[in-house]
Amino acid sequence: MEKRYVEYTNMLKEKELKSTPQRVAMLGILEQKGHADIEDIYSEIKKEFVSISLATVYKNINTLLEAGIIQEIKVPHKKSKFELKKHKHSHFVCEKCGNVYDVEQPKSIDIELPEGFKPKETSLMLSGICPKCH
Amino acid sequence: MEKRYVEYTNMLKEKELKSTPQRVAMLGILEQKGHADIEDIYSEIKKEFVSISLATVYKNINTLLEAGIIQEIKVPHKKSKFELKKHKHSHFVCEKCGNVYDVEQPKSIDIELPEGFKPKETSLMLSGICPKCH
DNA sequence: CTCTATGCAAAAACTTTGCAGGGAT
DNA sequence: ATCCCTGCAAAGTTTTTGCATAGAG
Secondary structure, three states: OOHHHHHHHHHEEEEEEEOHHHHHHHHHHHHHHHHOHHHHHHHHHHOOOOOOOHHHHHHHHHHHHHHHEOOOOOOOOOOOEEEOOOOOEEEEOOOOOOOOOEOOOEEEOOOOOOOOOEEEEEEEEEEEHHHHOO | OOOOHHHHHHHHHHHHHHHHHHHHHHHHHHHHHHOOOOHHOOOOOOOOOOOOHHHHHHHHHHHHHOOOEEEEEEOOOOOOEEEOOOOOOEEEEEOOOOOOEEEOOOOOOEEOOOOOEEEEEEEHHHHHHOHHHH
């Protein structure tokens, strides 16, 4: 049994979703990898559920997105990645290796918007070189 | 002849790309619309070039991206949009109507990164309600 | 027991590729 | 005249859908 099986089950139940082994495994993979695309998840989960369908992965990703349990990260020039939704944070994507890192939210952003724009969310994507690729 | 025909031709020539009517039209559409996805561009350009191929639109988008003449904007939950590359700016996407607006860059962002991260670019995406949808 | 989720297969949607003819330089 | 670009058709990739069965609550 997954270390965090109960936790994932509760996350799902809170949103009135059924806790299936496939969904729990997907959440486990996302937790462990941090950021993963569809292909990452599919190839990883097949190790445990040999006959899982790619359609199931897609359906569950969409279900989990709608439930707000996970979120999508759109990175320029690459495929979307997904991550567990957790405390608000920003992202740093490495130009060399393509890895995405979570970084702390900025303490403040000094920006002037035209009249009438009411921002609710800000999402900041930094790109550059990560420590490994130095 | 397009108002900015010469300008677009020069932009293309600087990158050693041929200035074709289709490319000029695509740049004109991007300038006029501000932000457009593949489908927007294709349906718009077909008014002028009835027999243009969708493949040509894709090829040119990729060519223009590689040349750095345009850039891609990845918006959560929707298809990628494209825009002419111009002075650095941020984006505001309206949760209601889905429109993307250009807004001024923040004057400053106060953020602390872990040791070893060297950011080169920052891209900020705001989301909320735009003036029209109020 | 009921109703949702899964797996499979097929379809739909999206994007790229190869090639022959046309057009820009 | 050369080489790039276009349009078309086909192939490749990604994502969604429909349906029968399995499994969660």
